[in-house]
Amino acid sequence: MSQTSYGPGVEKYIEAAKKQIALREKILARVKKHKFDTLAVHGLYTVEEALDLNQGSIIEPLYMATSQAYRDSAELEAALSYLIPTWCYTRIANPTTYYLEWMLALLEGYAAGADTSCVVTASGMSAIASAVDPFLVEQKGGPAKINLVSSIQVYGGTFQQFSVRKQQERGIDVRWVRHPHDLEEWKAAIDEGTRLLYVEAPSNPQQAFCDVKALADLAHAHEIPLIFDATCATPALLRPIAHGADIVVHSLSKTATSSGMAIGGALISRKPVVTRVKNDSPLFKESFAEYVKFLPYRDNGPAASPFNALMALNDLRTLRSKMDLFSRNTQTVAEFLEKHPKVYQVDYLGLPSYHLHALAERYLKLVDSDDGKGNEVNRYGHLMSFRIDGPPENARRVFDAFKLIFRATDLGRVKSVATIPAVSTHLQQGEEARRAADVPPQLIRLCVGAEDPADIIADLDQALKTL
Numbered sequence: 001m002s003q004t005s006y007g008p009g010v011e012k013y014i015e016a017a018k019k020q021i022a023l024r025e026k027i028l029a030r031v032k033k034h035k036f037d038t039l040a041v042h043g044l045y046t047v048e049e050a051l052d053l054n055q056g057s058i059i060e061p062l063y064m065a066t067s068q069a070y071r072d073s074a075e076l077e078a079a080l081s082y083l084i085p086t087w088c089y090t091r092i093a094n095p096t097t098y099y100l101e102w103m104l105a106l107l108e109g110y111a112a113g114a115d116t117s118c119v120v121t122a123s124g125m126s127a128i129a130s131a132v133d134p135f136l137v138e139q140k141g142g143p144a145k146i147n148l149v150s151s152i153q154v155y156g157g158t159f160q161q162f163s164v165r166k167q168q169e170r171g172i173d174v175r176w177v178r179h180p181h182d183l184e185e186w187k188a189a190i191d192e193g194t195r196l197l198y199v200e201a202p203s204n205p206q207q208a209f210c211d212v213k214a215l216a217d218l219a220h221a222h223e224i225p226l227i228f229d230a231t232c233a234t235p236a237l238l239r240p241i242a243h244g245a246d247i248v249v250h251s252l253s254k255t256a257t258s259s260g261m262a263i264g265g266a267l268i269s270r271k272p273v274v275t276r277v278k279n280d281s282p283l284f285k286e287s288f289a290e291y292v293k294f295l296p297y298r299d300n301g302p303a304a305s306p307f308n309a310l311m312a313l314n315d316l317r318t319l320r321s322k323m324d325l326f327s328r329n330t331q332t333v334a335e336f337l338e339k340h341p342k343v344y345q346v347d348y349l350g351l352p353s354y355h356l357h358a359l360a361e362r363y364l365k366l367v368d369s370d371d372g373k374g375n376e377v378n379r380y381g382h383l384m385s386f387r388i389d390g391p392p393e394n395a396r397r398v399f400d401a402f403k404l405i406f407r408a409t410d411l412g413r414v415k416s417v418a419t420i421p422a423v424s425t426h427l428q429q430g431e432e433a434r435r436a437a438d439v440p441p442q443l444i445r446l447c448v449g450a451e452d453p454a455d456i457i458a459d460l461d462q463a464l465k466t467l
């Protein structure tokens with residue numbers, strides 16, 4: 001901050017805020033000792049927060065107001081100079097989204113051996129743009145052309161954002177890695193112009209996976225960050241920061257808000273991140289999510305709706321037990337499909353026959369579970385895909401015959417949903433890119449919900465009988 005002296009009365013507010021900051025630090029230290037389920041239920045919304053600030057409400061209140069009122073010009077000045085804790089205006093911050101940000105920072109940072117910060121956004125796509133864009137700026141004396149290296153096995157919207165918005169429109173070289181589990185492919189793509197590595201695992205829909213720690217180590221050897229889309233795993237199964245990732249992005253619209261009642265995104269960063277990009281703000285490196293929140297996010301405006309934040313908070317409370325249930329149901333369904341004569345391939349990380357099973361087994365574990373021998377149990381999430389024998393029309397016939405499973409470009413729900421990615425999520429990217437990403441028209445993506453798996457199997461069975 002260039003300003004050194006403030007108006008009369010500002011100091012008084014800074015002093016008063018110190019007490020509030022100290023109390024929050026004390027609460028934070030206490031809360032950090034909680035187990036995952038306790039964090040997911042309460043986050044930072046403690047009894048003190050309820051009684052002192054929110055009329056005793058046991059649930060985080062929904063603050064729909066656009067803006068905060070101040071006592072006088074001195075408090076206004078202190079707030080807008082970021083000298084005191086404030087929320088100010090909902091595009092910048094909001095009390096309800098504040099609790100969600102802390103919840104996610106704590107869950108992603110759980111047993112991770114690092115401090116974390118978080119900013120929530122209007123959607124997963126805006127979280128991705130917010131995470132990636134600050135690194136993609138040209139710098140004096142830097143390489144003439146900058147690039148990012150990304151797995152090609154990413155969500156269709158991410159592929160579009162990188163290939164159209166960044167490569168075609170802005171001239172940023174986007175280098176695709178076809179097999180993210182192959183470290184050599186990553187190595188070959190990195191050079192002095194590389195600003196970041198980007199990976200999604202497990203990927204939607206292909207079930208790509210990677211050696212998280214090895215990839216983070218590779219990124220750090222080149223002084224660049226690893227940005228990780230962990231939407232499908234959720235922090236209940238994988239916390240990439242614990243394995244070295246710098247920044248985690250989520251679509252909160254999916255499993256995190258499994259009731260399907262809100263769109264949202266999140267960016268959670270390790271303190272500090274590894275980068276060779278120079279930035280005037282010390283927060284850029286020290287607390288990247290806060291940097292994004294206080295600066296580019298404030299200026300670009302991808303703020304989350306407080307209502308959606310509350311929906312996400314509500315669903316996150318039972319995340320661990322839901323991921324356990326969803327994963328077990330999906331395993332049962334995948335085992336059924338694997339034996340079905342009309343299905344020629346089932347891609348699910350939980351199947352021992354799947355080529356990346358052993359790699360996923362090392363990383364995808366239900367947090368705070370116990371197999372009786374002191375180890376966490378493996379759980380692989382609820383996204384899978386299967387491929388139907390014969391021409392693409394066969395896959396459509398089976399898909400169109402579902403009676404219980406919803407046809408929707410959606411995933412992560414308590415209700416089972418299916419789509420054909422080649423005609424939906426991955427339509428825009430064209431046939432060649434779909435082939436590169438291994439998304440053939442015979443592939444049906446299925447995300448299994450909380451129903452009794454016997455009923456889902458019965459629905460799949462009757463649909464497959466139409467062939």
Ligand SMILES: *Cc1c(COP(=O)(O)O)cnc(C)c1O
Binds near residue numbers: 125157232250263265
């Ligand atoms: C849906 C999805 C996104 C995009 O999230 P939105 O909230 O729809 O913007 C990003 N990554 C993955 C893995 C997704 O499934």
